[in-house]
């Protein structure tokens with residue numbers, strides 16, 4: 033089973049599903065605009081035509097930022113606005129993730145929207161359940177880390193040196209990354225199981241447990257993450273190296289491109305998992321034959 | 322022959338003078354102490370010979386002593402009543418009995434009079450009879466003006482565990498305000514005294530110290546293997562089977578502080594003839610270079626800008642993590658900084674603390690103002706120089722943080738600290754440290770003072786300001802000045818250098834910033850460019866009415882400025898015209914508003930108040946400028962960055978789905 037070819041298959045589907053991904057990206061942008069609209073209004077009111085605004089365009093400027101935060105009242109007034117939008121976006125993406133389950137593998141361009149919407153409503157509850165379970169698992173990891181760090185000691189006055197604590201925190205961060213990575217694989221197995229068997233919670237967990245430590249899936253997940261990271265880093269460096277010497281808008285465009293990539297990644301990831309599962313199944317059937 | 326003997330006599334005297342340190346201070350309170358540290362019982366026992374001089378014109382019947390360690394004797398002391406110490410410091414105070422005490426067990430004068438039976442605690446500041454931080458020692462006879470008394474006493478102290486600024490933790494000991502220390506007798510005419518009086522405050526939760534100058538000769542007996550870092554220079558070290566005795570001496574200082582640990586790693590480097598002694602723990606020796614560089618820079622900067630550092634040593638302690646309760650403090654010729662391995666190199670905490678605490682050598686130690694009654698004269702002036710030194714060392718924009726493209730300068734950090742605090746107009750600088758409420762002590766004493774000193778520099782110019790500070794230091798070192806002494810120097814220099822601009826001196830300024838709580842905020846409200854109507858009527862002839870274009874200056878431009886705060890300062894206004902020309906105008910800033918009217922051939926496109934940022938005390942910099950063009954591209958870029966950041970946050974949240 034070739035990871036690369038599985039991945040390739042997943043990418044090929046982009047030719048069909050890109051309008052959906054573009055739509056999801058568009059909604060993300062919309063949320064971005066909605067979020068900053070009150071900020072924009074208060075910024076226009078406080079900075080308006082002040083020359084001070086120029087300082088905002090000259091890289092990080094502590095005085096400019098703190099002055100604006102103080103005079104606009106900061107983000108404190110926006111916190112409920114931010115939480116509300118994030119919650120809405122969260123629910124919308126439960127729907128899109130459920131929708132992805134209907135457009136995995138090759139499909140005709142004509143039926144794609146239909147299938148996306150149908151799967152979105154059909155699997156909405158399943159995805160919501162899986163997501164809460166993922167959050168629960170991650171919280172368990174966080175709790176474990178917290179308890180262990182606490183047990184090892186957090187009071188600086190009781191330490192000979194802070195080196196042990198620094199090492200422990202680094203280990204905790206690495207552990208949380210790995211834990212989050214494994215949860216991602218587990219979650220994707222659950223999603224694929226839902227397509228085959230509907231939402232049967234315990235059997236879904238059982239099946240996911242059976243497969244999720246398979247080296248192929250881990251390798252594929254790693255490959256997925258690595259490709260995304262590579263692209264994001266590339267964009268970041270491109271963005272920072274361009275500096276001020278580019279046409280207005282280019283920097284913003286690069287920022288948006290990285291958001292779009294993240295949306296694409298979400299689809300490719302579940303799609304490649306699906307392709308791997310399909311090819312594994314056919315391989316198993318061939319072996320049985 | 323007579324001449325020969327005379328010359329020989331002169332030679333001997335001059336040799337004698339050369340061999341001795343110059344007398345820098347009045348040397349009123351002189352201590353010879355022998356101290357033993359018992360590391361097992363966490364106790365100190367001391368034998369002190371105090372030679373004290375009555376410099377006043379009146380006889381003195383009693384002496385007052387600070388017993389600072391009694392601040393941590395129990396929960397009923399004024400220190401604890403005024404504000405409990407942070408939970409993380411006191412978490413195991415009861416379990417391990419980390420409380421402390423200090424007691425004079427016997428005291429007699431040079432004539433053998435036993436004064437012990439009459440000593441008792443007094444409370445000069447409050448009625449809290451449980452507070453035992455000040456001890457009254459009635460004398461057997463009244464001490465005449467100009468006379469000296471020698472008191473010899475034995476004392477004991479239980480060392481506190483992890484109390485603010487002092488105590489022990491594990492094998493690390495830091496002894497600050499640790500020995501029975503005589504208060505200051507202020508003769509009539511000194512500072513605010515109209516008659517001779519003791520100035521000996523109880524130990525309060527907020528506020529530091531005040532003491533007289535003197536010579537110290539201190540022998541410290543510690544367990545073998547311990548390294549001692551201390552005020553002064555090491556004179557000798559002797560040892561017996563289990564202990565070592567380190568003898569340090571230092572003349573002309575107001576206090577004596579020391580620290581010891583078996584784990585100290587000591588490094589010495591030199592700036593001219595000053596030994597910089599650095600004490601750290603083995604896991605932090607990689608910071609040595611950073612400390613040495615900033616210390617050498619500080620020594621050079623202060624020498625060039627304020628005055629020479631007259632002592633032979635400056636010791637710097639970087640406490641281990643379990644000793645962080647003692648970090649960031651200043652004592653004569655010894656300071657403690659703080660570094661944590663959590664901080665990346667771009668976070669300049671250790672340089673900031675080292676510089677800040679070193680500057681205190683000038684204002685806490687040499688000028689020696691009353692830190693508790695006039696904290697701004699020490700902490701504020703020190704913070705002002707901290708900004709100058711760090712900006713000169715690292716660069717203005719990155720002297721506090723320079724990491725991952727994020728840069729913060731010391732002065733802007735300081736200014737933001739103040740304006741973001743709730744203390745902007747809570748208190749003048751004239752309160753005693755323990756009278757500040759609602760957390761206004763720090764922002765007012767440290768940050769606000771530094772800001773109004775920078776603003777003073779903006780008003781009178783850098784040269785006058787430098788002269789003010791040099792004169793103030795030179796005139797008042799070793800003399801305990803008070804604020805009027807500082808203000809007198811300011812007026813003297815300003816009236817000599819800036820008389821045209823400030824003919825009445827600067828009292829008007831200090832009334833607002835030091836004695837008052839005025840807030841400064843000037844704002845440009847709007848700009849208008851009106852085209853002058855053509856001239857009409859009988860212009861060149863009496864026969865016909867004519868119309869003629871205006872010559873030269875067809876525009877009447879007006880800039881409307883408001884004073885939103887109650888502070889009144891002269892301000893500069895820079896006006897920019899369409900063709901790029903800029904002009905500078907001034908306004909005395911007295912009225913609530915002002916309209917600047919200019920006849921011009923060009924339109925004004927923008928105006929900026931205080932274009933050179935001479936007035937950092939202006940609290941809102943946004944309304945200091947105005948442009949007639951629509952909003953800038955920079956705001957859009959900024960908003961698009963925030964939007965993009967938020968979009969990433971959203972994607973981050975849903976990545977778990």
Ligand SMILES: [Zn+2]
Pocket residue numbers: 651677678681700703
């Ligand atoms: Zn200080």
